[in-house]
Amino acid sequence: MKINCIIVEDEPASRDLLEKYIADCPSLNLVATCKHALEAMEVIHEQSIHLIFLDINMPKLSGLSFYKSLSNPPYVIFTTAYPQYAIEGFELDAVDYLLKPFPFERFLKAVQKAIHKFNAEKPLSQESAYIILKSDKKLFRVGMDEIYYLEALGDYVKVFTVDKSIIVHDTFHGILQQLPPSEFIRVHKSFAVALHKLDHIEGNMIHIKENTVPIGQTYKAEFLNLIKP
Numbered sequence: 001m002k003i004n005c006i007i008v009e010d011e012p013a014s015r016d017l018l019e020k021y022i023a024d025c026p027s028l029n030l031v032a033t034c035k036h037a038l039e040a041m042e043v044i045h046e047q048s049i050h051l052i053f054l055d056i057n058m059p060k061l062s063g064l065s066f067y068k069s070l071s072n073p074p075y076v077i078f079t080t081a082y083p084q085y086a087i088e089g090f091e092l093d094a095v096d097y098l099l100k101p102f103p104f105e106r107f108l109k110a111v112q113k114a115i116h117k118f119n120a121e122k123p124l125s126q127e128s129a130y131i132i133l134k135s136d137k138k139l140f141r142v143g144m145d146e147i148y149y150l151e152a153l154g155d156y157v158k159v160f161t162v163d164k165s166i167i168v169h170d171t172f173h174g175i176l177q178q179l180p181p182s183e184f185i186r187v188h189k190s191f192a193v194a195l196h197k198l199d200h201i202e203g204n205m206i207h208i209k210e211n212t213v214p215i216g217q218t219y220k221a222e223f224l225n226l227i228k229p
Contacts, residue, residue, distance in 0.1 A: 032047075191216075
């Protein structure tokens with residue numbers, strides 16, 4: 001299931017950039033690009049929209065005023081060139097706040113936050129629960145049920161899946177935040193495992209298919225308490 005999104009932006013260059021970024025994200029489905037808030041209001045009333053990329057400074061009606069006017073608003077990622085609006089944006093429970101000009105990496109981080117919120121708050125099937133991972137200039141759509149375990153490697157994280165391993169330039173904590181805490185648990189300072197993929201435990205080692213993952217003493221008691229019948 002893709003996240004339906006719209007762009008609400010009065011600057012042509014900013015609209016073009018957002019359209020390009022969204023096209024590079026397989027998790028997003030761009031439903032409409034709007035030049036002002038009133039145009040966006042019609043789209044939201046007529047279609048199912050999950051996420052808005054919303055410029056704050058616009059003619060006729062500001063992005064903040066527009067968002068406050070919505071009775072059941074979608075998630076929002078505010079975009080603006082003026083940092084003084086950040087506090088008010090977050091008070092509206094915004095997913096994120098992008099300060100122009102922003103690179104694709106910063107945009108992707110905001111999208112990951114939206115995906116995490118969407119997955120956490122919506123009833124998910126195995127098919128719709130997924131994470132987007134960026135590695136070697138490519139974006140991978142990985143189902144939650146495909147992940148075996150994670151390994152921290154300094155400034156990188158190695159994600160082991162059913163058929164491959166993906167090395168991501170991100171923090172261990174950052175990747176874990178995007179995964180359901182009820183399904184993925186940290187068992188070592190450098191490892192986290194998918195509980196539904198465990199084969200068996202022997203001593204201080206977890207066996208997952210042909211792989212083994214160590215259990216750290218700091219995490220052992222909590223882990224064993226979690227999996228005991």
